Amino acid sequence: MIRSMGDYRDVVEEVYAEAADVPQGALCCTQSPVWELPGLHVPKAMLERNYGCGSTVHPRDLAHAERVLYVGVGAGMEALQLAYFLRRPGGVVAIDTNASMLRIARELLDQAAAENEWFDPAMVELREGDALELPLDDGSVDVVGQNCLFNIFTRDHLLQALRETRRVLKPGGRFVLSDPVASRPVPAHLADDPRLRAQCLSGALPLDEYLACIVEAGFGTLEVRARRPYRVLDARRYDLDADLLLESVELVAYADPVPADGPCIFTGRAAIYVGDDDSFDDGKGHLLMRDLPMGVCDKTAEALSALGREDLTITASTWHYAGDGCC
Ligand SMILES: C[S@@+](CC[C@H](N)C(=O)[O-])C[C@H]1O[C@@H](n2cnc3c(N)ncnc32)[C@H](O)[C@@H]1O
Numbered sequence: 001m002i003r004s005m006g007d008y009r010d011v012v013e014e015v016y017a018e019a020a021d022v023p024q025g026a027l028c029c030t031q032s033p034v035w036e037l038p039g040l041h042v043p044k045a046m047l048e049r050n051y052g053c054g055s056t057v058h059p060r061d062l063a064h065a066e067r068v069l070y071v072g073v074g075a076g077m078e079a080l081q082l083a084y085f086l087r088r089p090g091g092v093v094a095i096d097t098n099a100s101m102l103r104i105a106r107e108l109l110d111q112a113a114a115e116n117e118w119f120d121p122a123m124v125e126l127r128e129g130d131a132l133e134l135p136l137d138d139g140s141v142d143v144v145g146q147n148c149l150f151n152i153f154t155r156d157h158l159l160q161a162l163r164e165t166r167r168v169l170k171p172g173g174r175f176v177l178s179d180p181v182a183s184r185p186v187p188a189h190l191a192d193d194p195r196l197r198a199q200c201l202s203g204a205l206p207l208d209e210y211l212a213c214i215v216e217a218g219f220g221t222l223e224v225r226a227r228r229p230y231r232v233l234d235a236r237r238y239d240l241d242a243d244l245l246l247e248s249v250e251l252v253a254y255a256d257p258v259p260a261d262g263p264c265i266f267t268g269r270a271a272i273y274v275g276d277d278d279s280f281d282d283g284k285g286h287l288l289m290r291d292l293p294m295g296v297c298d299k300t301a302e303a304l305s306a307l308g309r310e311d312l313t314i315t316a317s318t319w320h321y322a323g324d325g326c327c
Contacts, residue, residue: 008194012152013098015198016051020075020100023048028148028200029230030054030178030248034077040084041115042077046108049075052147053200053230053248054178057081060323061174061252065142069168070094071131071161072149076105076124080112082145083123090122093136095129102126131161136168144168144175148248151179151203155213158205162217169255175219176252180204180230183245190238201231204246215263219253221297223266226250227319249319264297268318271296271304275311288312295324 019027028051034042035057051074062068062085070079073094082092096102109121129135131149144165150158165175182204196202205213211222230248233240273280273288280288282304288294296304298317305314 008154008197009097011194012198015195016074016098017100019049019051020098020104024051027051028053035081037081037084039116039118040081041112042080043108043111043115045104046075046077046080046112049104049108050077051075051200052078052178053180054147054226054228054250056145056147056176056178056250057085058176058225058252059085061143061176062086066091067141068092068143068145069134069136069141071129071134071144071146071165072096073105073126074101074147076109076112076126078145078147079105079124079126080109080116080119083119087118087123089120090125092124093127093141094124095127095131095135097128097130099128102128132157132164134164134168138167139170141168142170142173144173145177146175147178148180148200150177151181151200151205152197153203155205158213159217162214162219166218166255171255173255174252175214175255176250178248178250179210180246180248181207181210183247186233186244187240190233190240201233201246207247207249210249211265214253215258215265218255218258219263220256220258221254221264221266222251223253223321223323224249224251224268224317224319225322262299264299266295266297266321268321269296269298269301270294270315271301272313272315273311274313275309280312282307295321 030052057078068082073079073096079092079094109124113119113121150161186202190202227247227249230246233244235243270293272293273290278290301314
């Protein structure tokens with residue numbers, strides 16, 4: 001890929017070359033617990049180089065997965081965690097643009113093999129590769145993961161990376177991601193600062209814009225699984241009128257077509273029918289059994305609210321939707 005002089009991606013390469021060699025405690029952070037699982041031991045040096053802002057490893061996404069692509073492998077912790085569930089040679093293909101990161105990931109995955117009897121380094125195929133030009137065939141993976149990388153991209157590059165992700169996923173495949181989002185647009189003097197962007201501090205988009213980009217790239221169903229405080233860009237240090245909260249979101253986007261009436265974005269809302277009949281049918285595929293909550297996407301929540309029925313309660317977003325499973 002051709003880069004112009006002074007491209008922010010040159011600074012991204014510098015920041016992560018350094019972060020590969022020397023752990024950077026202040027770079028990224030996660031409030032979600034690091035997976036501890038039976039028989040899984042994550043080497044200390046890998047934990048120290050955890051530059052994610054959430055988790056993209058969920059056993060329920062991997063139940064039927066044969067091949068997973070992890071974009072922006074860093075020091076390899078999530079690639080190891082994914083391999084824990086896949087346990088097959090080449091089951092995880094993990095890419096990064098940064099030669100130093102790939103080197104440290106190789107070393108630490110070898111170390112992990114010495115500390116985990118189930119793990120063979122051949123389970124993670126490390127490749128040099130760019131999120132903007134994925135080195136994989138169309139429709140060739142079941143799941144794609146990325147943690148705290150896409151927020152670094154400019155909006156055009158973000159869309160390009162999302163379209164590439166959609167391209168390599170099998171129909172119905174899952175894109176599991178974690179990124180910072182901003183409580184209001186990040187002003188240009190911060191968004192245009194390549195170092196802050198590389199440090200995952202100023203590239204974040206407001207959540208609705210971020211979700212709209214994912215939809216624009218062709219993902220028809222999105223589920224927001226978590227939304228947690230990430231950082232505050234304080235007014236004094238960052239030359240702002242008021243403090244700006246960054247949050248980290250975890251979500252899954254499905255490689256489904258976008259419905260004609262708009263995407264299905266689940267944010268943890270539910271509909272509960274309490275009327276006189278055994279059930280309520282909205283005529284659009286939603287059958288609500290009396291008294292039983294049904295998870296609904298935001299589009300359906302709005303449509304049901306608009307009916308103005310007293311026997312329907314529509315709850316607010318919890319931001320931790322994990323699928324519907326009542327009774
Ligand atoms: C914030 S770190 C996250 C690392 C890892 N996902 C984790 O959770 O620890 C971003 C990673 O993406 C890599 N990276 C940067 N630009 C990339 C690109 N265009 N394509 C693939 N990887 C990239 C960096 O070298 C770095 O390893």
